[in-house]
Amino acid sequence: MSTKLTDSNTLFLEGNTKFYVPKNSLIQTPPPRTPVFFNTMAKFKRNLLISIFNSYASQSSHKLTFSDTLSGVGATGLRLANESNYVQKIYFNDANVNVSELLQKSINYNNLDSSTEVSINEANKFLSNFTNRDTRFDFIDLDPFGSPIQYIDSAVRSLKINGVISLTATDGAVLCGVYPKVCLRKYGSISLNTEYFNETALRILLFSLASISSHYELGIKPLFCHTDKHYIQAYVQITDSISDTEGKIGFLGHCSTCQNRVISELPILSCNLCSSDNKIAGPIWTGNIFDKSFLNIAINNTDDSNLLKLYENALFESSLPPLYYVTDNISKNLKISSFPVETILLKLKENNFLSSKTILHSTGFRTNANIEEINSLLSKISTSNI
Ligand SMILES: [Zn+2]
Structure with missing residues (x-):
């Protein structure tokens, strides 16, 4: 498998960093998952993550550890290691065995050996190796294909108190109300297709994170949220104060007759302006989505x-x-x-x-x-x- 990689890679420049990517990933649309996934379209998203990481790290007294949990070619982690002054160590992980050789080439090219570590593992198993208090991460990136829901519990347990999770979902049709029953099954919340569909999606994602964090009496504090047509993303601090979450879970009622909308602790079944039946979504996060x-x-x-x-x-x-x-x-x-x-x-x-x-x-x-x-x-x- 690895011999196939040798002739099919090319050095790619993004930001101030060069790294190896499979040529196939650059010429096929959408980029193939094999031999290793890389999406050139996500440059803005990576710029944003680096900026959020630097802003968060600028308030810390020490340099930070970062988990590139589903790394693919490692573009995010490599760029952070190379472009940020706040990195203590980047931990790359991917379940794809092809990642190891490719990533090591990029690490060697950039002389990042002392500040990086590569592992090949299923993401939950990888994160579970870092749940001891002294090994937890400062910042975890969860950017899978589809829903991140199956990794959230492991991420919360392997994050330091007041650390940050970057959570990306690409199952927009589920979260935005095209498949409300699938959303209920996966996220524990009914989605709703309205003009503000992406905000509802963000609030459902945040509800799921708040709910899982509260299993451990931890609260959440969203720092910044962002969406585009391909993804929904939230940067969230996990705090040791459950009061950060209390009173911030509720429901939304939407009147499709007059377009009135309401957020409340319990579902409000009829419109307070025209008395038509409200469509209900939730539970959702009703707190701030920007800090x-x-x-x-x-x-x-x-x-x-x-x-x-x-x-x-x-x-x-x-x-x-x-x-x-x-x-x-x-x-x-x-x-x-x-x-x-x-x-x-x-x-x-x-x-x-x-x-x-x-x-x-x-x-x-x-x-x-x-x-x-x-x-x-x-x-x-x-x-x-x-
Ligand atoms: Zn109404």
Whole structure:
């Protein structure tokens, strides 16, 4: 198997790091899982992880250990080892035996032997080797194909108190409400397909993490969340305070007649605006999905203009209510022509409502106004023919 690898690899540059990848992974779409998986499209995601790692590590008194739990070619861990000043040691792991030789070549090329370790193991078995108090990780990346749910328990047990888990799910159809019964079976929560589908998905993922962490009386504190069309991702600190989770698990009710939405501790079965039946999703995480003080640290620690914009926008929306609105859907429902999101933000502010764009949707916004109030403001705009 390993002889096949020798002629089929190429040196690839991403960020400031060169590493070996199978040529097949660069020419086939989507990249094949064999001989070793590598996704060139995930560059932004890796840039983000490095930035979050550096921001988190900048607040620590020591250098950090990092688990590249399902490493593939090791792009994330190699880049961290090479580009971050805060790395104590990177632990690579993959179940694919082909990874070992390829990764060792990249480690040798970058002279990273003393700050890295490679193992070939099933991810849960690998993580279980690090559950002793003195061997736990500072930062764990869980980025599998599909759902990360089967690895969360092992990750929580092998993470230091106040350490960070980067959790990625690519089973969007399950979490976003296309398969609510599968979601209930896997994540213990019913999903719902709405205009804010990715926020519900994030909140279900966070609920699952909070639920598993609470088995050990541990709390969760989401630092930053992000989605794109291929994945849902949450960076979450695991704390020793269960009170960080208490009162932050609940349900959402969505009225498909008037588009009203509500979050509550127990399900609310009918719409408080039009009395139609609500569709119910949950349990979900109802607490914050962005941490203000962490975002300020991240803003001060990055010079990447794309990431800076992302953090700054997240900071604006971090204190606004859950479940964003989408301008295109509102204009469609009101049968008025579409309008830029800035128009409604301005109108809401003029009428003393809080409002902000959201990083979760390009034409989405958050506000403390309800749908009746939003519609009323927009009808006035529409009749004044802006
Ligand atoms: Zn309603």
